[in-house]
Amino acid sequence: ASTLALGDKKVEDEEEVKAVKSGAAGGATAAAGDGGNGNKEVVSYWGVEPPKVTKEDGSEWSWNCFRPWETYKADLTIDLEKKHVPVTFLDKFALWTVKTLRWPTDLFFQRRYGCRAMMLETVAAVPGMVGGMLLHCKSLRRFEHSGGWIKALLEEAENERMHLMTFMEVSKPRWYERALVFAVQGVFFNAYFLTYILSPKLAHRIVGYLEEEAIHSYTEFLKELDKGTIENVPAPAIAIDYWRMPPDSTLRDVVMVVRADEAHHRDVNHFASDIHYQGHELRKAPAPLGYH
Amino acid sequence: ASTLALGDKKVEDEEEVKAVKSGAAGGATAAAGDGGNGNKEVVSYWGVEPPKVTKEDGSEWSWNCFRPWETYKADLTIDLEKKHVPVTFLDKFALWTVKTLRWPTDLFFQRRYGCRAMMLETVAAVPGMVGGMLLHCKSLRRFEHSGGWIKALLEEAENERMHLMTFMEVSKPRWYERALVFAVQGVFFNAYFLTYILSPKLAHRIVGYLEEEAIHSYTEFLKELDKGTIENVPAPAIAIDYWRMPPDSTLRDVVMVVRADEAHHRDVNHFASDIHYQGHELRKAPAPLGYH
Ligand SMILES: [Fe+2]
Ligand SMILES: [Fe+2]
Numbered sequence: 001a002s003t004l005a006l007g008d009k010k011v012e013d014e015e016e017v018k019a020v021k022s023g024a025a026g027g028a029t030a031a032a033g034d035g036g037n038g039n040k041e042v043v044s045y046w047g048v049e050p051p052k053v054t055k056e057d058g059s060e061w062s063w064n065c066f067r068p069w070e071t072y073k074a075d076l077t078i079d080l081e082k083k084h085v086p087v088t089f090l091d092k093f094a095l096w097t098v099k100t101l102r103w104p105t106d107l108f109f110q111r112r113y114g115c116r117a118m119m120l121e122t123v124a125a126v127p128g129m130v131g132g133m134l135l136h137c138k139s140l141r142r143f144e145h146s147g148g149w150i151k152a153l154l155e156e157a158e159n160e161r162m163h164l165m166t167f168m169e170v171s172k173p174r175w176y177e178r179a180l181v182f183a184v185q186g187v188f189f190n191a192y193f194l195t196y197i198l199s200p201k202l203a204h205r206i207v208g209y210l211e212e213e214a215i216h217s218y219t220e221f222l223k224e225l226d227k228g229t230i231e232n233v234p235a236p237a238i239a240i241d242y243w244r245m246p247p248d249s250t251l252r253d254v255v256m257v258v259r260a261d262e263a264h265h266r267d268v269n270h271f272a273s274d275i276h277y278q279g280h281e282l283r284k285a286p287a288p289l290g291y292h
Numbered sequence: 293a294s295t296l297a298l299g300d301k302k303v304e305d306e307e308e309v310k311a312v313k314s315g316a317a318g319g320a321t322a323a324a325g326d327g328g329n330g331n332k333e334v335v336s337y338w339g340v341e342p343p344k345v346t347k348e349d350g351s352e353w354s355w356n357c358f359r360p361w362e363t364y365k366a367d368l369t370i371d372l373e374k375k376h377v378p379v380t381f382l383d384k385f386a387l388w389t390v391k392t393l394r395w396p397t398d399l400f401f402q403r404r405y406g407c408r409a410m411m412l413e414t415v416a417a418v419p420g421m422v423g424g425m426l427l428h429c430k431s432l433r434r435f436e437h438s439g440g441w442i443k444a445l446l447e448e449a450e451n452e453r454m455h456l457m458t459f460m461e462v463s464k465p466r467w468y469e470r471a472l473v474f475a476v477q478g479v480f481f482n483a484y485f486l487t488y489i490l491s492p493k494l495a496h497r498i499v500g501y502l503e504e505e506a507i508h509s510y511t512e513f514l515k516e517l518d519k520g521t522i523e524n525v526p527a528p529a530i531a532i533d534y535w536r537m538p539p540d541s542t543l544r545d546v547v548m549v550v551r552a553d554e555a556h557h558r559d560v561n562h563f564a565s566d567i568h569y570q571g572h573e574l575r576k577a578p579a580p581l582g583y584h
């Protein structure tokens with residue numbers, strides 16, 4: 001039951017997908033032999049059929065945005081208290097930036113942690129993508145190996161996007177929240193892009209501190225759930241499949257695994273910053289791939 | 293022997309990696325207990341150890357830029373002749389653009405196909421990254437699932453980067469070639485970025501046609517190898533591991549699998565363009581993930 005409770009949007013999407021699919025399949029016979037110059041039929045002309053994917057128990061895999069082999073069990077044993085002690089001026093500047101950004105955020109969301117999580121995850125998924133993209137272009141330009149860091153940062157971006165896909169099942173954005181996300185993404189993407197070009201060590205340090213704040217927010221979220229001020233609804237189906245959770249999991253369990261994810265991002269980003277502080281490029285140290 | 297023949301650069305890189313690693317390991321005892329405020333020691337403080345990865349035969353995995361589970365056997369049975377017949381004005385414009393770009397390329401490289409492959413792969417890895425990044429940001433902004441297309445396009449970018457990592461073992465870039473790549477990437481990245489924002493269907497169509505040209509170039513490359521005008525050297529170690537090739541494979545085998553990859557990219561991009569032509573967004577049709 002819990003897999004259906006919050007799945008309205010998903011079901012609707014899947015029906016549209018099926019419509020596209022059967023359009024293609026219907027065209028398969030019609031298009032055979034023509035040069036691929038029909039618009040409706042060409043999908044099948046190119047012969048690109050998505051592979052049939054099944055769950056471990058043999059039932060059909062119902063997600064297109066992630067696959068069974070990308071799912072994992074979160075490591076809940078990770079130290080949540082560990083914090084990076086700022087040493088250099090850049091460290092202190094990074095921490096100051098993050099603390100300053102928390103101010104308007106706390107004011108805007110107050111104790112609406114579900115909404116806060118959803119909104120902030122739209123921002124959290126940006127740094128990994130920007131960093132991965134810049135390292136990719138650098139690797140191409142310089143004819144250099146990446147040491148796995150491109151993939152590690154893109155994995156982080158994808159993980160954050162999955163956080164968003166999860167929280168948006170619990171809390172629906174209103175029109176002015178959508179507008180806000182639009183504006184914030186525009187500013188933050190460019191700001192982070194510039195920061196990463198000027199000083200990757202600062203950029204990764206900022207993300208490290210942002211993740212420390214995220215851990216704090218999710219801990220507050222848990223407190224509200226335990227107090228009962230936020231209802232502990234069943235976990236969305238997408239979360240159960242992504243983190244391989246028991247089917248009767250709740251929002252509380254989801255927040256626990258997301259918080260563990262943030263702790264891992266904290267480590268990866270402080271680690272990346274440290275490599276730069278030691279005067280190395282990231283590619284000189286193997287990236288922590290699959291560090292969940 | 294063939295695994296060592298072209299591996300000079302790699303060995304040198306790995307030694308530096310070991311230096312970073314042992315620096316960290318040496319610091320592990322020294323840093324225990326301090327707040328992570330030493331610069332040399334913090335790598336171990338964050339406790340981010342790259343997982344030990346082994347090959348199927350139990351020997352140590354020697355690449356950080358890709359992992360055993362990302363390797364595959366190329367599907368050489370794919371139809372190399374299949375071409376998209378331009379129908380609309382946009383199609384024709386896309387084809388014209390690609391044909392026009394081939395002119396200066398042919399003039400510059402003449403019959404130096406090794407060099408040509410290396411240089412063009414630095415460009416080929418850009419569209420997938422740009423498309424994936426834009427779809428990622430859109431998915432976040434609109435609170436929408438991606439249908440797997442973010443991952444599919446990023447996979448393409450990574451696959452092209454592996455082509456580059458392979459060909460740069462065979463043909464070393466000279467300083468003016470590096471300068472050229474630098475300039476071309478700057479122009480192409482921005483041009484493709486703008487095109488993708490204005491018309492994703494045009495952008496994917498252009499890439500589809502570019503891949504058709506790539507298939508043609510690699511076919512010419514094979515002809516030169518068969519004529520003996522280009523020496524059929526042993527395959528680089530990285531290629532043998534990435535495409536799971538027999539250890540005695542040659543450059544000819546490498547060009548065969550790379551050409552098969554390009555044919556798959558052709559299909560994926562024409563398919564993506566077709567979905568847009570049918571008036572759908574990409575996320576409405578499941579992405580061909582793992583289509584090699
Ligand atoms: Fe997150
Ligand atoms: Fe995070």
Ligand SMILES: [Fe+2]
Nearest residue numbers: 413416452455
């Ligand atoms: Fe390629």
Ligand SMILES: [Fe+2]
Nearest residue numbers: 416503554557
């Ligand atoms: Fe390609």
